[in-house]
Amino acid sequence: MKALSALWFCLVACSGYAVELDDLFDRLENALTATAFHDQLRMRLSGTLDLEAYHFDQPAPGLIDSKIDNLFNPRLTLFLDAQYGSQIYFFAQSRLDRGFDPSDHGAQVRLDEYALRITPWEDGRFNFQIGKFATVIGNWVPRHLSWENPFVDAPLVYQNVTAVSDKSAPVSSLDFVNRFDHGKYAFNPVIWGPSYATGASVSGRLGEFDYAAEIKNAALASRPASWNIGDNGFDDPAFDGRIGFRPNQVWTFGVSAAEGTYFRPEAQRTLPTGRDIDDYREFVLGQDVSFALHHLQVWAEFYEARFEVPRVGDADTFAYYLEAKYKFTPQLFGALRWNQQIFSKIDSDSDGNIRWSQDLVKLDVAAGYRFTSHTQLKMQYSFQQETTGSGDDNHIFAAQFTIRF
Numbered sequence: 001m002k003a004l005s006a007l008w009f010c011l012v013a014c015s016g017y018a019v020e021l022d023d024l025f026d027r028l029e030n031a032l033t034a035t036a037f038h039d040q041l042r043m044r045l046s047g048t049l050d051l052e053a054y055h056f057d058q059p060a061p062g063l064i065d066s067k068i069d070n071l072f073n074p075r076l077t078l079f080l081d082a083q084y085g086s087q088i089y090f091f092a093q094s095r096l097d098r099g100f101d102p103s104d105h106g107a108q109v110r111l112d113e114y115a116l117r118i119t120p121w122e123d124g125r126f127n128f129q130i131g132k133f134a135t136v137i138g139n140w141v142p143r144h145l146s147w148e149n150p151f152v153d154a155p156l157v158y159q160n161v162t163a164v165s166d167k168s169a170p171v172s173s174l175d176f177v178n179r180f181d182h183g184k185y186a187f188n189p190v191i192w193g194p195s196y197a198t199g200a201s202v203s204g205r206l207g208e209f210d211y212a213a214e215i216k217n218a219a220l221a222s223r224p225a226s227w228n229i230g231d232n233g234f235d236d237p238a239f240d241g242r243i244g245f246r247p248n249q250v251w252t253f254g255v256s257a258a259e260g261t262y263f264r265p266e267a268q269r270t271l272p273t274g275r276d277i278d279d280y281r282e283f284v285l286g287q288d289v290s291f292a293l294h295h296l297q298v299w300a301e302f303y304e305a306r307f308e309v310p311r312v313g314d315a316d317t318f319a320y321y322l323e324a325k326y327k328f329t330p331q332l333f334g335a336l337r338w339n340q341q342i343f344s345k346i347d348s349d350s351d352g353n354i355r356w357s358q359d360l361v362k363l364d365v366a367a368g369y370r371f372t373s374h375t376q377l378k379m380q381y382s383f384q385q386e387t388t389g390s391g392d393d394n395h396i397f398a399a400q401f402t403i404r405f
Helices: 002-015 019-031 173-182 265-270
Strands: 033-036 043-057 070-084 088-098 108-118 127-132 198-206 207-214 240-243 250-261 280-292 296-307 313-327 330-343 344-350 352-354 362-372 377-385 395-405
Touching: 019 033, 173 344, 173 352, 313 344
Parallel strands: none
Antiparallel strands: 033 043, 043 070, 043 395, 070 088, 088 108, 108 127, 127 198, 198 207, 207 240, 240 250, 250 280, 280 296, 296 313, 313 330, 330 362, 344 352, 362 377, 377 395
8 A cells, every 4th residue: 555655645746737747748749740751741759657556465466467465567658650641550659667467577678569551542441450459359459558548457358367378288177277276377368458469450431330350470368478470470370350330429339259379389288199279269259339428438348258278178258347437527537347257167077067267256446537638647446356266355456647748
């Protein structure tokens, strides 16, 4: 709690200078924008500085990688956007932080995204994109960055680590369930955050419908170390897609599907004799809906996933979340999110049918305040509980101060 208290004190002390800082950031924004070739080429460098503080019970929840209960996690993100005419667009995202997910490790620099997009027609019916970029599925990824996300963290399905491992295969059904207790960071969620894997996509809008399809070098469950083309190659591509329907300005509906090999190359030596990593795949089917009217926004996603696991068979799970955000004033908002994930049972020679991971529920409550158009503070409390097994629970407090420039 000391980290949260210290962060809160600093933010309150600095809030009085918000207006002066806003003018400074406006001037900085102009300075970081350049044009050339008679304004045909326009480039802009922008970024966010996120100061995050967490307090939680051990073991650390989700994808947080820390052995201490209080964690300070700063992150600097830089964005480069370049547009040539109306048909060619390039973007890149680089980060300086303590790891892709919150951790107590040392600082590192990464190039998380880079992509070239070509739009032949101005009506947006078709776009082609190639590079390293976020997945096209669902409706959370387009708003996952800190300024757009009303919460500090991601929904449960994007961060809850399961008993599936991409680094090694289990030797039996019982090992599949029990080895998860030996350390969670060799294991995977259904979707690892925004999944910045490498590949190509096509997308567009046709009347009330929009579509997107991608071929990537790694499945949705893959870890960040698999997303670079040099780390994982393109021998076993994954395929993802989404079709959306927007009948009016209030409602949006979508259906997503994905499948791909989730094992990393080093897992090959642990597979049954004569089998290859592309014999075992992850399948995901998703549905999403969003609603926006006046000051209220609502989002929901539902995911059904199946992992083909060596020596085990099919391991199924269902996860969903319901999320609402309400703007009380132009600056103050509140948000509420209910998450749940349910796991199927698998056959075990010694214990009969056993659940392959423990069912979870998680409640997230958040409040945010935008001091200016460049500064924002979010506070979040989460309660997570296992509804099967030992019934372990976790209380998580988080704060995030964002400076956007």
